[in-house]
Amino acid sequence: MQEAVSGLDGGSLILLSKCLQSSNRGKHCTFWLWPSSDLNQVFGLLLLYLSTDNGLVESLQSCPATNPSMLNVHLVPHTHDDVGWLKTVDQYYYGGEDLLMSDLKHAGVQYILDSVIDQLQKDPARRFIYVETAFFYRWWRQQSQSTQRIVAQLVNEGRLEFINGGWCMSDEATTHYSAVIDQMTLGLRFLNDTFGECGRPRVAWHIDPFGHAREHASIFAQMGYDGFFFGRLDYQDKARRMKTKEMEMLWRASESLTPPLADLFTGVLPNGYNPPEGFCWDQSCDDAPIRDDPDLEDYNVDEIVQKFLNASYRQAAFYKTNHIIMTMGSDFQYENANLWYKNMDKLIKYVNALQAKGSKVNVLYSTPSCYLQELNLANLTWPLKTDDFFPYADDAHDFWTGYFTSRPALKLYERLSNSRLQTCNQLEVLGGPKSKSGPFGEGDSDTMSKAMGVAQHHDAVSGTEKQHVAYDYARRLATGWAHCEVQKHKLPFILHFSMNVYNPLGRTVSWPVRLPVNGSVYSVTDANGRAVDSQVGNVFISLKCTCYIYDMKSSCLLPLLSVRWFHCLSPHRNESFQKNEVMCVFVLFGNYRYNASAGNNKESRQTSGAYIFRPNSSDPFVINKTAETQIVTVSSTVQEVTQRFSPWVSQVVRLYEGHRELELEWTVGPVPVADGLGKEVITRLDTDIKSSDYFYTDSNGREVLERRKDYRPTWELKQTEPVAGNYYPINSRAYIKDDKHQLTVVTDRSQGASSLYNGSLEIMLHRRLLYDDFRGVGEPLSEPGEFSDGLVARGRLLLTLSPPDTAADVHRPLAQGMVLQPLLSFQDGTPSANTKLEFSGLQTSLPPAVHLLTLSQWDKDTALIRLEHQYQAKESKTHSQPVTVNLQKLFSTLEVLGASEMSLGANQWKEDMNRLQWNTEKTSKPLPLSAKDPSPWEVTLNPMEIRTLLLRVRQL
Amino acid sequence: MQEAVSGLDGGSLILLSKCLQSSNRGKHCTFWLWPSSDLNQVFGLLLLYLSTDNGLVESLQSCPATNPSMLNVHLVPHTHDDVGWLKTVDQYYYGGEDLLMSDLKHAGVQYILDSVIDQLQKDPARRFIYVETAFFYRWWRQQSQSTQRIVAQLVNEGRLEFINGGWCMSDEATTHYSAVIDQMTLGLRFLNDTFGECGRPRVAWHIDPFGHAREHASIFAQMGYDGFFFGRLDYQDKARRMKTKEMEMLWRASESLTPPLADLFTGVLPNGYNPPEGFCWDQSCDDAPIRDDPDLEDYNVDEIVQKFLNASYRQAAFYKTNHIIMTMGSDFQYENANLWYKNMDKLIKYVNALQAKGSKVNVLYSTPSCYLQELNLANLTWPLKTDDFFPYADDAHDFWTGYFTSRPALKLYERLSNSRLQTCNQLEVLGGPKSKSGPFGEGDSDTMSKAMGVAQHHDAVSGTEKQHVAYDYARRLATGWAHCEVQKHKLPFILHFSMNVYNPLGRTVSWPVRLPVNGSVYSVTDANGRAVDSQVGNVFISLKCTCYIYDMKSSCLLPLLSVRWFHCLSPHRNESFQKNEVMCVFVLFGNYRYNASAGNNKESRQTSGAYIFRPNSSDPFVINKTAETQIVTVSSTVQEVTQRFSPWVSQVVRLYEGHRELELEWTVGPVPVADGLGKEVITRLDTDIKSSDYFYTDSNGREVLERRKDYRPTWELKQTEPVAGNYYPINSRAYIKDDKHQLTVVTDRSQGASSLYNGSLEIMLHRRLLYDDFRGVGEPLSEPGEFSDGLVARGRLLLTLSPPDTAADVHRPLAQGMVLQPLLSFQDGTPSANTKLEFSGLQTSLPPAVHLLTLSQWDKDTALIRLEHQYQAKESKTHSQPVTVNLQKLFSTLEVLGASEMSLGANQWKEDMNRLQWNTEKTSKPLPLSAKDPSPWEVTLNPMEIRTLLLRVRQL
Secondary structure, eight states, X not given: OOOEEOSSHHHHHHHHHHHHTOSOOOSBOOOOOOOOSOHHHHHHHHHHHHTSTXXXXXXXXXXXXXXXXSEEEXXXXXXXXXXXXXXXXXXXXXXXXXOSOGGGSOOOHHHHHHHHHHHHTTOTTOOEEEOOHHHHHHHHHTSOHHHHHHHHHHHHTTSEEEOSOSSXXXXXXXXXXXXXXXXXXXXXXXXXXHHGGGGOOOEEEESSOSSBOHHHHHHHHHTTOSEEEEOOOOHHHHHHHHHTTOSEEEEEOOSSSOTTTTEEEEEEOTTTTSOOTTOOOSTTOOOOOOOOOXXXXXXXXXHHHHHHHHHHHHHHTTSSSSEEEEEEOOBTOOTTHHHHHHHHHHHHHHHHHGGGGTOOEEEEEOOHHHHHHHHHHTTOEEOEEOSOBOSOEEETTEEOOSTTTXXXXXXXXXXXXXXXXXXXXXXXXXXGGGGGEETTEEOOHHHHHHHHHHHTBTTTTTSOSOHHHHHHHHHHHHHHHHHTOSSOOOOOOSSSEEEEEEOOSSSOEEEEEEEEOSOSOOOEEOTTSOEEOEEEOSSEEEEEEEEOTTOBOOOEEEXXXXXXXXXXXXXXXXXXXXXXXXXXXXXXXXXXXXXXXXXXXXXXXXXXXXXXXXXXXXXXXXXXXXXXXXXXXXETTEEEEEEEEETTEEEEEEEETTOOOEXXXXXXXXXXXXXXXXXXXXXXXXXXXXXXXXXXXXXXXXXEEEEETTOBTTBOOOOOOTTGGGOEEESSEEEEEOSSOEEEEEESSOEEEEOOSTXXXXXXXXXXXXXXXXXXXXXXXXXXXXXXXXXXXXXXXXXXXXXXXXXXXXXXXXXXXXXXXXXXXXXXXXXXXXXXXXXXXXXXXXXXXXXEXXXXXXSTTEEEEEEEEOSOTTTOTTTSSOEEEEGGGSBSSEEEEEEEEEOTTSSSBGGGOOOOOOXXXXXXXOOOOOOOOSBTTEEEEOTTOEEEEXXXXXXX | OOOEEOSSHHHHHHHHHHHHTOSOOOSBOOOOOOOOSOHHHHHHHHHHHHTSTTOSOOOBOOOOOOOTTSEEEEEEEBOBOOSSSSSOHHHHHHOOOOOSOGGGSOOOHHHHHHHHHHHHTTOTTOOEEEOOHHHHHXXXXXXXXXXXXXXXXXXXXXXXXXOSOSSSOXXXXXXXXXXXXXXXXXXHHHHHHHHGGGGOOOEEEESSOSSBOHHHHXXXXXXXXXXXXXXXOOHHHHHHHHHHTOSEEEEEOOSSSOTTXXXXXXXXXXXXXXXXXXXXXXXXXXXXXXXXXXXXXXXXXXXXXXHHHHHHHHHHTTSSSSEEEEEEOOBTOOTTHHHHHHHHHHHHHHHHHGGGGTOOXXXXXXXXXXXXXXXXXXXXXXXXXXXXXXXXXXXXTEEOOSTXXXXXXXXXXXXXHHHHHHHHXXXXXXXXXXXXXXXXXXOOHHHHHHHHHHHTBTTTTTSOSOHHHHHHHHHHHHHHHHHTOSSOOOOOOSSSEEEEEEOOSSSOEEEEEEEEOSOSXXXXXXXXXXXXXXXXXXXXXXXXXXXXXXXXXXXXXXXTTOOOOOOOOOTTTTSOOOHHHHHHHEEEEEEEEEEBOBSOOSSOOOBOOSSOOOBSSSSOEESOSSOEEXXXXXXXXXXXXXXXXXXTEEEEEEEETTOOOEEEEEEEOSOOOTTSOOEEEEEEEEESOOOTTEEEEESTTSSXXXXXXXXXXXXXXXXXXXXXXXXXXXXXXXXXXXXXXXXEEEESSXXXXXXXXXXXXXXXXXXXXXXXXXXXXXXXXXXXXXXXXBOOEEXXXXXXXXXXXXXXXXXXXXXXXXXXXXXXEEEESOOOTTOOOOOOSBXXXXXXXXXXXXXXXXXXXXXXXXXXXXXXXXXXXXXXXXXXXXXXXXXXXXXXXXXXXXXXXXXSBGGGOOOOOOEEOOOSSOOOOOOOOSBTTEEEEOTTOEEEEEEEEEEO
16 A cells, blocks of 8 residues: 655655665665654664675675575574573573573573674674564664674674564463564564664564464564464474475465465474584583594594484475575574584585585575575475464473463463553553653653563463563563553542543443442542442442543542542443343353372373473362352442352352353462362363364464364374363453354453363363473472462453354454453542543544554654454454445544555565465365455455554644 | 804804894783794794784783772683593583583683684783693684784784693692693793794793692793792681781792792782682673663672672782782683673773772783782882692691592603603604604604693693593503604514613613513523523513613514523612611501591591592501512512512512612502492501601602691691691602611602601502592592402502712612603514614713703704703702703714703793892892803703703704
């Protein structure tokens, strides 16, 4: 889409950027993309480049030469730098002080980058890829201008290549797509601002995450990546793929988007992300260096060369082309890059020297994108993949399905923080510059944005980090919250206060509010002074607030013994909850626990731990067959049933007047372990739905995948763990259905779920374990609670029952409402007279199918907006249709002067996206068609489509 | 001494060299010293230097500026690179593959030097010192010319400084001065050949050896070193020195040489050779890096700066000047030098920044020689030290006196190898070029020279290395032997063979020979066909050979059932051994063992191990009170008594006709340990000599020091280990005496010895232990023998009894004869007719006081000779006098064309030696006077003096 232009000064800047990026699309060039609002910055960067040794701004096609008649071995020097795991992200950055893991005790990323940049300069043939922008950003800021110049030159010449490029390498099982897109955008923007087009990663690189979500592949495709490589997949799947040479494939990652929109070339790396055995030359490795001085002892060149040739041929047998890739690096390697490069230099020299004697192996330094380019040139037909890579098992009893639920409190806090960040971003756009320093306090979304960036890491929200690191993530998020405070908010323990509510969704929602109070009689009124129904219970006041779009109520006044409050009637008032229908279908909802394997099982020593779920029996234990049950009617609009199963498991069941969903508020913990058994607590919903072996789980909160017990779509599964081997991650929902009914559970955070019986759906809520599970974290997952006991976790599940063909109409908005929650804030007394008591940022409610995914300030005069069609193709008769939004009729306080469409990652103009094309097997499924935009100002969204637009805006 | 010149072409070369080194003696300059015989080489090197960035050959006074009104803290970045210890020297060079010690598992010196050279280039303020030339040499050969150029420039500018500079950092307790001088010369020559004057180390640096020998200090002084620093000394001594600020002193290291010939400024380093606590930034350390980014967590600049100021003031309290030195490094550190320099850069920046706020601490990168220069400028009076630093204890029960004896077989082999090396060197000079490839085989002394160079290391001949490393040293020596073979020699299991004998001493010796044979009747004749007395015993033939100077008998023909043999009458034939006198004095010579402490003692957990000697009782156990004794008279000239004390301890006592000494050939092992007790076997000689608490031990085989039980000359000893705390190293001899008698024991290798009772002298022979002693080697000292049992060690002690005032006349030549043993070689049948059957390299025997310490080929036309006065001042009425040698009347086959005197290390002209001068306390002892040379060709040696001369020679 061409930019729709109105206004002048913005236009000239965009022309400049067009000129700058006019180039051909070689692998490496040095132009800038952004319509930067600061010309000095643009020229400053240009100057920086012009002053590099090269002297000229030019494009470079920098991939190394290969030999078409030989087996080309692409050595890819890389480091895998966890953005927190055994140490916090900043501890990893500086290095030192981790006494627990001697091999990684330094793991200082500052030194890795220092060292690699030094070593790259020693030989133009050497290459390096760097992945985690959270680290690179820390390092870059501390470098001198001359070092920055050198690095820019290395990037321009393709010697240093950014791969993946997000703020972190996100987890795929426990992240929400909203936060994933944000963290990728954060990292990619830094690279683009700093290095221009040459800094744009072409390849997605998820070498460590423990299973791979289809939605991630879809996101990468929409971000313009040409390919994707990863290291971990089910060991049975891998064995089969090696045998059939299906290690590389085309992943069609959406059933809604028109191919090749969500198609992504995907490669399984041969050795995880490690080098082949015997060729690890990092300081943390034990392999012999190449000893090529015949005058010294232990000359080993011939032996090592032969071993390498063998390894190369062995690997080549599993791949289709005469190119293979070897990942030369691992966790926090290259702190002393000389060790690696010195030995690889020798390896290349001595292996290639044998070509003169007839050897057909050609080794070279390379990068994933150069390797990918060779695969593309091979012009083969690649196998098609349409499901995902969950669950991940690395052996028969080693299913990595525990981390779907590990650290439930952190997982919730991360999700709430995302809501807060979106709110913060929106307010910065709507409030304009004054929102950063005014009545809203220090409204800086940057801190939260970075805290959320690291929280997406595959050892962060995944719950697989050490305890002290988990605390660090939480602390970072808390700091983010503080920086996003638009008003001082504290809990109203006084009798006279006002509250405002901000609704970040693009449509009206109804929202129950419970506040702790110390009075017993309150009168609540809304902004217009009308009385609001409320009920004071035991230390809580409950009330319900239905908020219109972008309401900023600064004045829910609560005078003496009264509450003033804005009450909006629900537009869905008439669709009241069908109690009887639910009661008839729900046979049972009960709480169970699995006892964790302690590693003393005769089949395997595998324990349950932060990563691994392995119950010591396939049948869960009922925590208590009977529960103390108390029925409380809090108000005319809420009914509550409290169930207490044991001192450490209880549940509140709530029905809200005017709501279709049943709320289960579960409380689990401290999980007792005095009996020597770790425990993994589930809630199980047993219904008479004839679901057979099927159930459904979402992928990163977006599209839903069909699951089937003891089955994988792409290979003949040999099931070895009847419980753990059937668990899948859910990020927003799971459901079971038959012809008549669909039971959907919407969750407040990522969890593990399964259906092991006909009509049954189970969700794991909390885990407390006594053993480490041997995957490196070195701690049992036993989170401490407030009083030196185990952690108490609490959360909500929303259950809805609908006919299958209208279920999405309910669970889609319900889930988005769970993700983006209204923001409450408080102040003492009554707002001043000139306080605006009502405000809406949108002119009108968005169409039901449209979700406002992103609204955030970009540059001074630009805002980034992402509009999303939140329904899959065919899932809703009403909503699974193209829908159009007029950008100029969107905002109530902003004038949209121009709009340019970008890739999903916002680091490329949409029109410049020109991804590699791949041939694949024909599919029998009909391909979705997509509708077009009717005009430059009107954006049409097809099912599941996300449109990313850079808007030039002016405050009205 | 000016060169004595005769001949022409040599002269011109020397003129060139004089011109080249005409310069002032600044710390750094770039001139060459050698009268190289290859002009191209000289000009090539000059060209190399002229082409460096600097463009000009110039002198640089490169020490960093200091601040006279502040406390100057000299940070000395350094690495301590053992030339073998836990890994072999080549394993340490290449790195990798030691799985036993995770911290040092890489310890790759190649990477250390790579990394340091990179880092030095980043900032001209940065300094580094390098010590071990065995490693530097390996690295240098593998570098490109451009890297070599960069390194040369760094050396010229004083940024890289060589310290110590020998092939290794030699052990001080178990080495012989001959081998120490050789290994120093080997290293220093490489540095001089490569870097010229700027590569000459000014400071001796023995930071790790476990006690310090006075002879080493004397050697360093004579080599021109300005100062000496070490790390280890007795903990009581150190505490006292800290209290009295005597950590730095002047060491007067000889009682014979005229001061300041053997005076050496000596400093005790504050923290061994480690950095102060909390400031170790190597990858092998755990200290926090300086985290100076306030935006990241754990900012710690203020805390670290304060800690450093505290450490500086604490240290300054123990030293006299306003300069202190901090060793910033340790074992195999700086493999990733960036970690160190990056943090030290920050330390210097932030500590010195406080000067603006009144701080009086000034930190700077420095080197030991720059630090030493500041001490010298302080112009203080320093305390005087005249004894040595043995034994070394680091705690009350932790005496490092076990290694004096550890690995007795390796210690013997090293000593025999020295003899072989000297022989090899001599033959290369005497034989000329033809000696390298002719009838003598591949006569290359270089391999042996380097093998001996590493064998002097303080974890080599010391016996404190791991077993596999001990094997490596032995293997290297064996390869050296092979390269020194002047004839194929194999044991004569045939009946018809000839033998030749080479005597490397400068005088006639008489030498008993025992050869294994398989015949029973042999006839032996000498070169002149005269019959030689011989006796065939059980598989051995014994005979005695007295060889004149430089005899090369290639024709000791042994025809059928006969032996042909050269028999020389002893010049001392009339001084035959006084049997009765000996028998009267020897009360007992018996064998004992100490049982080793197993660490279960209530006072201390210290065990006996490779380093530490700690018996579990002060009284040794008699191995057997009675012995199976067998008297055998082998021949008319040899009498033998065989004593068998136990299956694993036996002894042969021999008396040779015409010899004054009694030979004890001891055999110990396999030491049984099935009783769970490690054992340390001694031989004890109990006499009626009234020695009281006094005994005497040599220092590195030269001067003798007085020892006194439970006493140290320089501090009030609190004795805590009555046995181990009284052990001292002996390298060549020990004695006890009273007014009438002196019993001297001459040893064949280095051992530990003591006198714990009046009239008693004990020598530790062998050790087998069951526990590691916690000093890092990580293995119990339990050497395997041939048949998976413990090692059997065998050796000889020569006992002489004399009046004290003539004892030296006997033990000096006896000890030299033990060190330089005749070389036997064999061939089948009879030598060809034109074989020269007799040859002498010297025109005449050297004077009795003169020892030919070194004779080795230097360049094509030059030879290095060291002549030594082998008597101390006053120890012999006859010989402790100046003695003169005429260089032109020395050799029978060489014409001496010129002679230039050099420093002992042969890396500086003697006339250019201009060491720093130091003020010290006045001593009451009379200072020795020295006699002068009567003419340019005549070299006068004063007692204990060594003269090092480069001779220009021509084969006659």
